[in-house]
Amino acid sequence: EDKVVQSPLSLVVHEGDTVTLNCSYEVTNFRSLLWYKQEKKAPTFLFMLTSSGIEKKSGRLSSILDKKELFSILNITATQTGDSAVYLCAGNGNTGNQFYFGTGTSLTVIP
């Protein structure tokens, strides 16, 4: 059964801390792994990873994929209160149109 598991379920940190969010996956005919940030409304796209070992960066956020160990991490450095959100990861596989979402990591950044 295809599945994506995220950890931790929730995290509370202080501004300025660095956090690492984890995502492990078992996806048939895996093609890519995606990270989304969800605040009050729709998930917004952060990264799409297709190759192992290549870090993608956007400002204070970065992510990397390990296709051998079947996991990905999302790092956020120098966290800010605006980073508070649920972070979702999704595995894309099988027919290429199937996306399997984890239940998310809820991040709260305290001033």
Add this chain to the structure above:
Amino acid sequence: DARVTQTPRHKVTEMGQEVTMRCQPILGHNTVFWYRQTMMQGLELLAYFRNRAPLDDSGMPKDRFSAEMPDATLATLKIQPSEPRDSAVYFCASGLSLHGLTHQPQHFGDGTRLSIL
């Protein structure tokens, strides 16, 4: 910015009533996905379409749910009759599929928050 538009944003109705949710995908996108999000289950895929054809609706309770794309600019998700357990946020997302694969990340609408009393 191009965006996926969903209506209504909120819907409160009594059990047994029909509910219709609408989605306008981003112009030029040819795949449409319907998801349901609850605290307990997270995001669950209900159905997806490519070029208006339904490819997978295995995640959808067939007896009461139906999804259609009457044209390329409109996707609908209907529940009839609705039940309290259908209360959730329903998201529509669209993407671009080339050679049968969705290569681009999905773009989500803001969702329809549905409450069945």
